[in-house]
Amino acid sequence: MSFSGNATQESTTIVTNDGWWPNLSIAKFQESYRMPMEYPEGMLVDGLVLAMAWANKELAAWRSASDSETFEAVHNSKLNGESLLLVYYRKAVFCHAKAFLLQQYPTIDRREAASNEAKESAETEGKFLEYAQQAIADFLGVGRVTVELI
Numbered sequence: 313m314s315f316s317g318n319a320t321q322e323s324t325t326i327v328t329n330d331g332w333w334p335n336l337s338i339a340k341f342q343e344s345y346r347m348p349m350e351y352p353e354g355m356l357v358d359g360l361v362l363a364m365a366w367a368n369k370e371l372a373a374w375r376s377a378s379d380s381e382t383f384e385a386v387h388n389s390k391l392n393g394e395s396l397l398l399v400y401y402r403k404a405v406f407c408h409a410k411a412f413l414l415q416q417y418p419t420i421d422r423r424e425a426a427s428n429e430a431k432e433s434a435e436t437e438g439k440f441l442e443y444a445q446q447a448i449a450d451f452l453g454v455g456r457v458t459v460e461l462i
Contacts, residue, residue, distance in 0.1 A: 323353050327360045332375065333368055334383055334398055336360055336405060345410050355416060356409075363409035363444075367401060370448050397451060404447035411440035 323338035338356050341347060347356065368375075380386045389396045414437045449456045 323356065325353060325357065327357055327364070329364055330368060332383055333364065333371075334401065336364070336402060340402070341406050341409065345406050347410070347413065351413060351416075355413065359409040359413045359416075360405065362412060363405040366408050367404045367444075367448065370404070371401075371451065374452060400447045400451035404444045404451065407440045407444035407447060411437045411444065414440065 322342050325338045326335050327338065328335050338353065338360065341356065341360060342349075378386060383397075383401075384395075386395075386397060391399065446456050
């Protein structure tokens with residue numbers, strides 16, 4: 313138990329993808345992105361599913377151009393024994409999910425400190441959306457610099 317009275321056990325749930333893209337672990341998400349245990353598991357699942365849908369859509373053209381039957385069959389570099397494309401995909405999904413879930417936190421934690429977090433949430437959320445886009449760019453092997461018309 314945490315000081316909040318909520319259980320601190322990590323989830324064993326695996327969020328299943330569409331059969332081609334990799335399934336992802338809620339425990340890995342909690343561990344890697346320091347997700348507070350106050351989030352109900354259902355909310356974490358929803359956040360990951362929405363983020364997977366976003367990433368899958370962003371990478372749809374790349375997948376169509378791939379000749380591989382499965383994501384695991386795609387030939388790519390490995391770092392620390394793990395597919396580099398998986399690292400980028402997971403980062404894109406986890407960052408996008410965290411951005412979504414940061415919006416929800418003030419509705420979970422109603423203490424006074426939560427109101428301060430809500431004020432900062434848009435900036436933090438924007439940063440995680442930026443990280444997600446950077447991970448997609450890294451996955452695709454394209455530059456990260458963007459230009460906008462003012």
